[in-house]
Amino acid sequence: MNDQLCIASPNLAAYSETFIKDQIAQLQPGTLIYEGNYPIHSKEEDWQLPFPFNIHVVRGITKKLAPGLFHRIYSRSLADYLKRRKVTTLLANYGPVGVSVADACVMANVKLVVHFHGFDAYEYNTLAKFREAYRHMFTCAHRIVAVSTEMKEELIKLGAAENKIAFIPYGINLERFTTTDPSVNGPLLINIGRFTPKKAPDLLIRAFKIVHDALPDARLKMIGGGELLEDSKALATSLGLSDVITFAGVQSSEEIIRALHQSRIYVQHSLRPPSGDSEGTPVSILEACACGLPVVSTRHAGIRDAVLEQVSGLLVDEGDVEGMAKDIITLLKDPALCKQMGAAARARISENYHFPVQAAKLAALLEV
Structure with missing residues (x-):
């Protein structure tokens, strides 16, 4: 247990944020706060905002009508709590959370490390809302973590000092994700x-x-949920693919590993949509590579770091549907090439994304 470490996250239960769950399990923080961009709950249940701001409705109204007042009250309360818990370092997951806790860290003389993950460095609405606040947060932060080389460049454009940014990609447990x-x-x-x-x-x-x-023998299995699931099912039906695409829904890690072990190729067409949102480094691609699968995907964000083109997978430009199909067909027709690229994918993860190594880098950065 790292008693002097606090981790702040928007939530603790999102199935798609396995990287935060792994982070908490590895770093073992003595203090954990969560719930929204202004984390207001402690896992230890030994902190809440002063009355009446501990009441949900009052918090909501104050944040909307008097955001500056709420921020000052929040910062003072959190600073007092960090002092009481003898916290020396706070790791904030996502830029907006870093913005919320930055002043409290200054008041409590706590080192702030802000871990960016994806949308928080790219999405246009998020940047419009937090761009100025990011600049203040960057000055307060001790270090900033980027999960891809492209993200590092984006953070520099947003005003972060290059010497504060550490490139630490997500790590994969190679003992669980076997080949x-x-x-x-x-x-x-x-x-x-x-x-x-x-x-x-x-x-x-x-x-x-x-x-x-x-x-015609090819099949596709899609695992997960989300706002485009029903539209995706309807599209599959309209294209006459409902019998050859399986929409498996949200599955456990164990079920995902079994599915990966039954597959020949991992496929994903990540891109930057009109909202500006972006991947950081897709964990699912790292997991597939760890299992020894070749990848067909796009030249997008951290995918370009994880997948070596023509070595561990094949990449196309964002939006190139025909190019992606051509690459998938090439691999499906050549099982030996799949095996060769899959072995290279596993080696790439072992050398650059092994979980204990990445966790040790983050722990060293936090000095815990």
Whole structure:
């Protein structure tokens, strides 16, 4: 247990944020606060805002009508709590959370490390709301974590000092995500993640239509939920693919590993949608690589760090449906190449994304 470490996160239960759960499990913080961009609950249940701001309705009204007043009350209360808990370092997950806790960290003489993950560095509405606040937060922060080299460049553009930014990608537990031999698996493609615009499930389905027309034995399994799930099912039906695409819903980590071990290729068409949202580094791609699967995806965000083109996978430009289909067909027709690229994918993860190594880098950065 790192008694002097506090981790702040918007929530603790999102199934798609396994990286935060792994982070908490590895770092073992003595203090954990959560719930929204202004975390107001402690896991230890030994802190709440002073009355009447501990009442949800009052908090909401105050944040809306007098945000400056709420921020000052919040910062003073959190600073007192951090002092009482003898916290020396606070790790804030996501930029907006870093903004909320920055002044409290200054008051409590606590080192602030802000971990960016994706949308918080890219999405236009988020940047419009927090751009100025980010600049203040960057000056308060001891260090800033980026999960891809592209994200590091974005944070510099937003005003972060380059010497404060550490590139620490997510790590994968190689003891859990063991290897398969894709060359002996059937022609099954697998995709894992939320059905959101930045993952463009519609473009993946359209690419698969081309694949299935060329190779009728091909199948696609899509694991996850999200706001575009029903639209994706309707698209599959309209394209005559409802019998060859399985929408498996949200699944446990164990079920995901079994599915990866049954597949030949991992596929994902990530892109930057009109909202400006972006991946950081998709954990699902790292997990697939760890299992020894070749990847067909896009030249997007941290995917370009994780997947070596023509070595551990094939990448196309964002929006290139025909190019993606062509690459998938190439691999489906060549099981030996799948095996070769899958072995290179596993090696890439072992060398650059092994969880204990990345966790140790983060712990060293936090000085805990």
